[in-house]
Amino acid sequence: MPKVLVSDSIDQAGIDILSQVAQVDVKTGLPAEELVKIISEYDALMIRSSTRVTQEIIEAAVQLKIIGRAGVGVDNVDVAAATRAGIVVVNSPEGNTIAAAEHALAMMLSISRHIAEANQSTKSGKWDRKNFMGVEVYKKTLGIVGLGKIGSHVAAAAKAMGMKLLAFDPYISQERADQLSCRLVDLELLLQESDYITLHMPKTKETYHMIDAKAFEMMKPTARIINCARGGIIDEAALVEALKQNQIAGAALDVFENEPLEADSGLRELGQKIVLTPHLGASTEEAQVNVAVDVAEQIRDVLLGLPARSAVNIPGLYPDALEKLKPYLQLAETLGNLVSQLAGGRVDFLDVRLQGELATNNSQPVVVASLKGLLSQALRERVNYVNASIEAKERGIHVIETRDAAANDYTGSLHLEAKGSLGTHSVTGALLGDREMRITNIDGFPINVPPTHHMLFTLHRDMPGIIGKIGSLLGSFNVNIASMQVGRKIVRGEAVMVLSIDDPLPEGLLNEIMKVAGIRDAYTVTL
Ligand SMILES: NC(=O)c1ccc[n+]([C@@H]2O[C@H](COP(=O)([O-])OP(=O)(O)OC[C@H]3O[C@@H](n4cnc5c(N)ncnc54)[C@H](O)[C@@H]3O)[C@@H](O)[C@H]2O)c1
Ligand SMILES: O=C(O)[C@H](O)COP(=O)(O)O
Secondary structure (H helix, E strand, O other): OOOOOOOOOHHHHHHHHOOOOEEEEEEOOOHHHHHHHHHHHEEEEEEOOOHHHHHHHHOOOOOOOOOEEOOOOOOEEEEEHHHHOOEEOOOOOOOOOHHHHHHOOOOOOOOHHOOOHHHHHHHHOOOOOOOOOEEEEOOOOEEEEOOOOOHHHHHHHHHHHHHEEEEEEOOOOOHHHOOOOOEEEOOHHHHOOEEEEEOOOOOOOOOOOOEHHHHHHHHHOOOOOEEEEOOOOOOOHHHHHHHHHOOEEEEEEOOOOOOOOOOHHHHHHOOOOOEEEEOOOOOOOOHHHHHHHHHHHHHHHHOOOOOOOOEEOOOOOOHHHHHHHHHHHHHHHHHHHHHHHHOOOOOEEEEEEEHHHHHHOOOHHHHHHHHHHHHHHHHHHHHOOOHHHHHHHHHOOOOEEEEEOOOOOOEEEEEEEEEEOOOEEEEEEEEEOOEEEEEEEOOOOOEEEOOEEEEEEEEEEOOOOOHHHHHHHHHOOOOOOOEEEEEEEEOOEEEEEEEEEEOOOOOOOOHHHOOOOOOEEEEEEEO
16 A cells, blocks of 8 residues: 655645545654655555655655655746656646735735734733724725735625725736736736735745845835735845835735744734734635545545546656657646746747647647746746647637648757737747757747756847857856857858856846947846
């Protein structure tokens, strides 16, 4: 019988499902050293957000086939290491949506009416009606940052409470915002006009510290901010200052940059101006049953040799088909991710061209993988092989699929062209041998480079000296170049330069590159 380790507290409904097919050991609160020692015995691991599944644990997990996250965020799992080890990672993208949205609404009302402090005061024997004067949310403006699943539910409920709605989400269509009665605006306007600001986007390199001292300066002194998304989106030190200086009126936080929140955090010292809860967004009976059942069913299926329906890293295909397509799926995800970073904003059309052997086989999953890659900048772990097409449709992305079976230089290749709010970009890729990925064209310029973690692309005039200038500029910022290639169509015309660099580009360097004479555009991407 297979063995499943449940290392965080999971609803019994999930344990019951697993017990039908496996021996289930529930061991919560294990120190990391202990987990590393015992994980080799297990075929499956079921967790929430408390267990950190590191590369060390994955390397020790020699039998592990699946990691099930009973919830949405897999930021506590080294998904790349799991993928390399062939371990399926599944989650429950929607099981706790309502719980998290209702928690945000509860936090908004709580900070408006001082529920938490008034409760504490009354329970301590007082009858203080003077110190807890509140404000109404009716007719106030709510700014929603991130209009996805949770943001949309918050919008519908807030509308019913008579609030005016603003939204900022660079990846959402006007059509979707209109459906939700939200006025789509830029972040600055949202910060300036909102009485309440609620955050519902993932933590990404774009959203990390998105709400910082500058953002607080733009807000009304009566503004209140709610974060039930992820710690790190708000700069906590800046928030403490903004509340101390009465730059804004209040905050309600469920998530923190470091969890558990440090005992001496300044956030604990702000009295009535702040409401804090210990990451309780998903903690409802209903959500915990939903996520436990959703994930336990997937673990059961994978242990029985069936596909998982919400795999974060591997599509829901039967093993034989999967084995053949896997390298192309990785290629498609990488190209999708790359073209979305080149596009740099909302994408309205994605043209997927399948060439060579990809055009003849059942390559629908390759289209889905391209969409998964495209949406991964916006949705992170929320997007998977099951929901990528639906998410794309909901976001108003029109997908055009074309097939050309005629062979070119490669057995199979994939071309993606993204048309969006900031222009059109295209990438082509192929496999060298059976597995090695190559980017073979960028924006119409032929190249031949493997995708790497950090890359820099420039579009420039093909003229003497320009490559040297870029090289020296990177050197002066201590950026190490691993490889470099130039592609051009005609001599002394336009050209692209593709550099693989060892580290992310330091802040400000992209601006310096743009200033070099002859450079028309420059992009930095992380794959
Ligand atoms: N507190 C909790 O216990 C709890 C529970 C569930 C989910 N969450 C968190 O809530 C957040 C939202 O979850 P969801 O299920 O609604 O996700 P979702 O993927 O459905 O929606 C996220 C939205 O954020 C948008 N977005 C991405 N980058 C953005 C940016 N730079 N600026 C503005 N918007 C951006 C996306 O386009 C998308 O519409 C996630 O961070 C998730 O981890 C927290
Ligand atoms: O990502 C999630 O699903 C939420 O943050 C909930 O986390 P939890 O399962 O640890 O409550």
